[in-house]
Amino acid sequence: MRLIVTRPQPQADEWVAALHARGVQAEALPLIDIGPAADEAPVHQAWVQLSTMALAMFVSPNAVGRFFACRPAAATWPAQLWAGSTGPGTSAALLAAGVPPECVVQPDASAAQFDSEALWARLAALRSWQGARVLIVRGEGGRDWLAQTLAGQGAQVSCVQAYRRAAPQLDAAQQAVLARALADPAGHLWLFSSSEAIGHLLALAPAGTTWQQARALASHPRIAARARAAGFGRVRQVRPTMEAVLQALG
Incomplete structure (x- = not known):
């Protein structure tokens, strides 16, 4: 299971580094540019x-x-x-x-x-x-x-x-992360801390993409509701702390 951290930079890289230190496979895919x-x-x-x-x-x-x-x-x-x-x-x-x-x-x-x-x-x-x-x-x-x-x-x-x-402008490496996640939804888990990020993800995905097999962690009820409305098949709400995310992964 690979966790995709969608926070803006530099928070995305900070989270990924902390997750790696705890033995979690994670990648940064910032879905909001600041x-x-x-x-x-x-x-x-x-x-x-x-x-x-x-x-x-x-x-x-x-x-x-x-x-x-x-x-x-x-x-x-x-x-x-x-x-x-x-x-x-x-x-x-x-x-x-x-x-x-x-x-x-x-x-x-x-x-x-x-x-x-x-x-x-x-x-x-x-x-x-x-x-x-x-x-x-x-x-x-x-x-x-x-x-x-x-x-x-x-x-x-x-x-x-x-x-x-603003909406993100993905570089080649980030486009590859997105492509892998879309090709293997069962092997990836999205971590959302913003409803706006979900909207940007939908816009970046190829036309016709379906999300029934995709899974997500959302840091607030409004964000969880947005992910479900987008079609994510499994959505779990977690508090926006490293400990809560790790517990959800466990």
Whole structure:
């Protein structure tokens, strides 16, 4: 069984390396390309205003990476500022970027899934959000649930697009990975962390491809539902942690 990791880079290669270290056959096939925002001026301005915020929430490790890539040379993380994270990957990226551990707010480790709803359960207990300034760092588009929830509690919410997502342009090696997986669905297992990635996979596959024999692990109920709607014959939901994936493989 070969696991295909579809996360964007560099997370895909990081996961593959960790899986190899645990004895799992895995290959990277990133199904979303990440690039800088078309206009980075709002990101630079967000850094200028960061000290006035009560919370800066990051939707993904890519949001962290692109936001901190625009950090002014002398800027440091404000001591009073919470950094919101939807899961362990984003939290790890924040810590690696130099955010103090005591500033990071993330879903409880026992949460059924890591998402905006689970993060809100922690944020709601921290303080009243009436009048608080909140920054949400994300890519182009994305869910508005947390922004709307915070605004409903009286927060002043602004969003900044720190990166762009796009369909992948597969190189020859990646095309070979895709071809092998399509030719031998029983010997491959797809690991999805994004519904958008599933849409890109369907677009990349040859016309007429059927997915009844394909199997997938999905890191959220919405992603699992998207895989089933695409026709995947077997879909299992797992938490987006290495331990959960390894347990599912076992």
